[in-house]
Amino acid sequence: MIAFQNVSKIYNGNVDGNGHSSALMEVTFQIQPKEFVSLVGRSGAGKSTILNLLTGELKPSKGRVIFGAYEVNKLSYQELPHLRRHIGVIFQDFRLLPNRNSYENIAFALEACGYNQADIDELVPQALEMVGLKDKAYNFPHELSGGEKQRVAIARAMIHRPEVIMADEPTGNLDPFNKWEIIKLLGKINELGTTVILATHDKEIVNNLGRRVITLDSGRIVLDEEKGKFVLV
Amino acid sequence: MFTIIYRIIKYGFQQFSRNSLLSAATVAVMVMALIVLLGINIFSFLTDNTLAVLKDKIDISVYFKTNAPEDEVLRVKRSLEGLPEVKQVEYISRDQALELFKANHKNDEDITQAIIELGENPLSASLNIKAFNPGQFATISTYLSNNSLAPIVEKISFYENKTVIDLLAKVIDTVQKAGTILAALLTLIAGLVVFNTIRLAIYSSREEIGIMRLVGASNLFVRGPYIVAGILYGIVAGLLSVLLTLPAVIFISPYVKIFIPEVNLQAHFFSNIHILILTQIGFGMILGVVSSYWAMRRYLKV
Numbered sequence: 001m002i003a004f005q006n007v008s009k010i011y012n013g014n015v016d017g018n019g020h021s022s023a024l025m026e027v028t029f030q031i032q033p034k035e036f037v038s039l040v041g042r043s044g045a046g047k048s049t050i051l052n053l054l055t056g057e058l059k060p061s062k063g064r065v066i067f068g069a070y071e072v073n074k075l076s077y078q079e080l081p082h083l084r085r086h087i088g089v090i091f092q093d094f095r096l097l098p099n100r101n102s103y104e105n106i107a108f109a110l111e112a113c114g115y116n117q118a119d120i121d122e123l124v125p126q127a128l129e130m131v132g133l134k135d136k137a138y139n140f141p142h143e144l145s146g147g148e149k150q151r152v153a154i155a156r157a158m159i160h161r162p163e164v165i166m167a168d169e170p171t172g173n174l175d176p177f178n179k180w181e182i183i184k185l186l187g188k189i190n191e192l193g194t195t196v197i198l199a200t201h202d203k204e205i206v207n208n209l210g211r212r213v214i215t216l217d218s219g220r221i222v223l224d225e226e227k228g229k230f231v232l233v
Numbered sequence: 234m235f236t237i238i239y240r241i242i243k244y245g246f247q248q249f250s251r252n253s254l255l256s257a258a259t260v261a262v263m264v265m266a267l268i269v270l271l272g273i274n275i276f277s278f279l280t281d282n283t284l285a286v287l288k289d290k291i292d293i294s295v296y297f298k299t300n301a302p303e304d305e306v307l308r309v310k311r312s313l314e315g316l317p318e319v320k321q322v323e324y325i326s327r328d329q330a331l332e333l334f335k336a337n338h339k340n341d342e343d344i345t346q347a348i349i350e351l352g353e354n355p356l357s358a359s360l361n362i363k364a365f366n367p368g369q370f371a372t373i374s375t376y377l378s379n380n381s382l383a384p385i386v387e388k389i390s391f392y393e394n395k396t397v398i399d400l401l402a403k404v405i406d407t408v409q410k411a412g413t414i415l416a417a418l419l420t421l422i423a424g425l426v427v428f429n430t431i432r433l434a435i436y437s438s439r440e441e442i443g444i445m446r447l448v449g450a451s452n453l454f455v456r457g458p459y460i461v462a463g464i465l466y467g468i469v470a471g472l473l474s475v476l477l478t479l480p481a482v483i484f485i486s487p488y489v490k491i492f493i494p495e496v497n498l499q500a501h502f503f504s505n506i507h508i509l510i511l512t513q514i515g516f517g518m519i520l521g522v523v524s525s526y527w528a529m530r531r532y533l534k535v
Contacts, residue, residue, distance in 0.1 A: 055447060057535060077452070077534055084449035095444045099251040111240050112450035156448065 002031040002054065002164065002195070007063035009049050009219075023049040025219045027063070031197065033163065036190045038206050039199040040230055041216035047199035049219075051166050054197075055087060056080045068163070085113045088157030088194075092169035094149040096141040102128065102152045103137040109156045127155040131185060147178030154185050164195040171202060179205070203230040237454065245461020255434050256466065262430040263470035263520065264477065266423035267513050271478050273416045274509070275498070279489065280412055282496045284405050291367050291398060293391040295377050296357040299327065301385035306358050309382065313362060316376065318369035323361040330356040357387055367402040424520060431466070431524035435459060439532045446535040456529050463525035467517030474517075475510050 009024040024046045031037050039047040052058040053065050056072050065072040070083050088109075096105050106127055110120045128134045131151035141149055150170060157165050167186060171179040183205055190196045200206060206213055206229065213228025214221055223231060249256050297306050303326065313322045325333070331354050338344040348355075364370050374391040391398065435442075438459075445455045479502070486499035502509070 057447070081446070081449045081451045084447060087449075089447050095440070095447075097441055097444060099247065099441075108445070108450075109448045112445070112448050112454055114237070116236065160449075 001033065001066070001068065002197075003064075003066040004029050004050070004053075005064040005066070007053065007060045007065060009046075009053065009058060010061040022219050024053075024060075027219070027221055029214060029221060029224060031195060033195055034190070034193055036187070036196045036209065036211040037198070038209060038211060038213045038228070039197065039216060040201060040206055040213055042201065044218075045216040046219040047201075047216060048168055050216075051089075051168050051197065051199055054164075054166065055089060056083060081112070085160065086163045088160070088162040088165040090150070090153050090157050090165065090167040090170045092172035094141070094146075094153045094173075096149055096152055096156075098141055101138045101140050102133060102144070102155075105141070105152055106156045106159050109159050113160050115160070123159055127159045130188075131155045145178075146173050147175070147181060150174060150178065150182055151185070154182065154189075158189050158194065162194065164197065165189055166197045166199075168199045169201070170198070171200070171205065183209070206230040237457075241454065241457030242461055244458035245465065248458045248462040249465045252434075252438075255437065256462070259430050259434050259466050260470045260473070263427050263466055263517055264473045266427045266520070267470055267474035267517055268478055269419055269423045270516060271474055271509065271513060273419055274512075275478075275482070275502075277412060277416065278501060279493075279496065279498065280408055283493050284408065286493055286495045287401065288367055288405065289363070291370070291401060292361050292363045293370055293374060293389060293398075294359050294361050295389050296359045296387040297385050298387045299355070299357055301358065303358065305385055306360070309377075309385075310360055313360065313373070313376075316373065318364050318366070318372050319362060320365045321363040325359045325361065327354050327356055327358045330354075330359065367398055367405065370398055427520045428524040428527070431463065431521065432528040435525065435528040435532065442529065442532040443535045446533065452533050455533060456526065459525045459529055460522055463521030464518050465521075467519070467521035468514050470521075471514030471517035472510065474513050475506065 004027050007024055007027045008022065011021045011023060023044075027046070027050070039050060041047055049058065053060055054067060054072065056075055060073050063073075067083060068086065072083060075083060097108060100108065103124055106124050107120050110123060115123075125134065125137070128137050131154055133148060133151055133155070136144060136148060136152075139148075141152070144152065150173075154165075154170075157167075165186065170186070171182050174182065179202075186196050186198065187209075198205075210227050212226050213223070213230070215223035215228070215231055295309075297309075307324065310322050310324050313319050331348075334356060335345065335348065362373055364373060370391055374389055377386065377389050442455055482502045483499055486497070486502075489496055489498045
């Protein structure tokens, strides 16, 4: 289970006249296992901040971030890898390792988790097949299209069977055909029992999914609906 | 653990080979820094040997009166040899002095004739004294000026050569001090240049490091390959620095021999090449490892 309890994230800046800018204000919500949740809102609403707080990239200024047995806000840099092995992350800009081919990029997630070579040799081809990139196993990221890169990123995120997949605007850089391919893949992953958190501002995707939607505006949750729609606040 | 180490080494080699341009640039800078260090090493060898040769050429002589008994002179020799400052004492008897004089002037008829006409040996017995350090001649000279020796000692050459000996001792001291400071300074600069180059190389990989952390890699697993790459930079740069210095040593060695015949730079270089290679590689590896380790610290805080 994931829980945000009165979480605020305040950056030092100059937005509110006091030298601070708030990315999140007193946010509280829970996500149950196997849920598919969309986080929606304008740019700067706080979607990415929520995801970054969950991976421990950011520390909250106030409140608690819970992921299963972990209290994320209290983890040290040395403890964070253990948490992250339960999470798969997908980014708008793919973030593949540029000097490693598709196979190696996917295998890296397993190696980081300490899998043995025999398991890696078995699981990586399966993941490549699932995302339809069996013939691109030895291509480097610069030899792949945007859609292919994102599929490699999805394979990397799901290969170690994490409890949660977090996707931050995963379709932002893709054409409509690839966009729906990626959403279909995320749906398939969710059907297999993985929680999916999708941060997006794509109305079409959110309305088509018909799943839980948390709507954010200026760092606050303004709507949280079980079968939500994209609502511009 | 063995699997992790194997993977770290594998990725270290990949880091080195797949970023070939970056690796080449880093190795090139490291080679230059290591050549500077090797240059310091060679310079130190040359100055040390030159100074040793010069030091060895400095001695003082004490001349005894012609009527000084030989056993008295030998007693002085023995007491001098007991001094901690004295490296070597050579006794030249009156007869030996005459032989040397004759040998040196064998082509000079007038002098040879004068010696024969004189009928007796006019030369004094003497002791040539070498010290461990030119600065110690003053102490030895003071010892020889002792009143108890005054009846048999004719003169001590130290007082005639004092200015030259003092100057030389001062020059030697200054060269050694300046050499040490210069070497330390150049080593520091070379180290900083290498550190900065590796820092830039790691800066260019900062996103990659962040991705690895987000995928769940531990600090050891992220940092390890960069440390291995640092070791590889050091090994390659260490070897290249010796190989590139080799022709320069062969070229300058004959010129060094003209100035200081006792010093054979080329022979020294070749007889110590395994130590030089190991030192250069060792230094390169230390630079590579420390720089990589240090430069990565901030990027691991993700």
